[in-house]
Amino acid sequence: MIEEHQIGEFTLITLLDGIFLCGTEMIQAAASPEGEELFKGAGLPASGPSPEPINAFALKRSNELWLIDAGCGRELGPRFGKAADALCSAGYSLDQVQGVILSHLHEDHIGGLIKDDGTALYPNATLFLSEEELAFWTDATSPAKYPRMADAGLFKLATSVLRSYEGAVQAIKAGEQVVPGVHLVPLHGHTPGHSGVQIESGDQQVLIWGDVIHSTLLQLRYPHWSIGFDVDPAQAVQTREQLLARLASGNTLVAGPHVTGIGKIRSCCHGGYKLDLTKYR
Template identity: 45%
Template sequence: MTEFTRIGKFKMTWLLDGYYPCTPDFVPGARSEEGRNLYKKAGLPPEGPSKEPFHAFAIEWKDHLWLIDTGCGQEAGPERGKAPEQLRSMGYSPEDVEGIIITHLHKDHTGGLLTSEGKARYPNTRLYIGESEMEFWTGSDVPEGNAGDHEVTKAVLEQYEGRIEVVPDNAVIAPGLRFVPLYGHSPGHNGVMIEDGGQRMLMWADLMHSSILQFHYPHWSVRPDMDPERAVATRLELLERLVEEDTRVAGSHTYGAGLVRRGEIAYELVPTDTDNRH
């Protein structure tokens, strides 16, 4: 069944778009005794892979339906791009989505904005994108290794022309929904803070790509990090701060939600009574 949780007036539902195999090729630090031990502790071969998710999220409140990111679409193979099916299982169609918050412009977060014919999948929505991220991907310095992301971004900007809001990186997008800058994975990578009624949930997007590995060794970067040093510094700073807070967290490539707390090695995710509801 579909996983969801509540944050005050908001209902947040995980839209599982598919999976990817996480190996030491993706997390180079895991090619170590420490990495092999973590894989084995999880009941996996010592070189993995672990099965990690691609998530988008639906946010409902009152008569509103928004999304945070949209998943891969057809950009990562036919076994992915399942977020629209998840949305339909909730009783919605793409036409029902009013707003889509884009955490960053990597194609596994934006490919789902397009149909297999390259047209806009969500005809009635507005997109909200942070200004630093938009400035980078519409500039002239996109690395060759990100050509695929760049092509999808260009197609998205064309198909959603006139329906894109470029906002400050720390903008309040709607009451209770605001960007949280978490730079490094991409130049303008943002999380989204959802808060109401004294409750808070930070959807930290691609701050972390493997629950098995990076909670224990948060200094391990991943291949797609565009600025690995800054991504690691952002992750370490945020995790350390969250240890002292009652802010729940969830991620695009991690499972479930909970509070960040000290763990046996470094950190762990501790579910609360309101997490992992079905």
């Protein structure tokens, strides 16, 4: 599935990589009466799960083409890894991609950067990511500190991806510009250097907020509900709560790797939020 939005001089193209099922084993707080109410209100079984997207994004301006995240590739099985085909279906070739801006280095964001033989899928691309994120994944002590992630092969995958783009990896300071009109926004907690990507052109702006939210059904209504993949759950909750409060009082559009559509955050439900998509389909 391909969805396009115009952000000033930029064209933002959503590339659906696959659909995952977000249930109570991922967001344990949803195994509750409040969670049952949300699932049932969405027409789902009382215990879930909720189908959620894994998206990558293409960003085009004139003859320039970037990706924001890259999807799963072969990492999560045959139901995923469709982002590159979606990009080609939109009329672009893989060698046109000049840069890939990464929110973080989890497998559903970087698996799609390499071929089965471990070589770069986007041969002319430079990888951009935050300094903190690169430092975390390349620190030789990290696997011992996070054995569950190491056992899942996440550090091995990150090493393979970075090696396949050796000489074309650029670390960016938090908050700095990647290219004119596009900069990283530090949104730490999910990973130590997790970042959003802010796109601005004229009086329009959109924030692709990375993995601040994995389920709009569950975590917009209850922002304090964590997912099991957060490296620092307390920091991730604080980041999410502060970001949602800020967005609710502004006009920035939001999209995400696990968000269907693009819209604005609005307050509702006694401390919860909703994503207003009605004007932006």
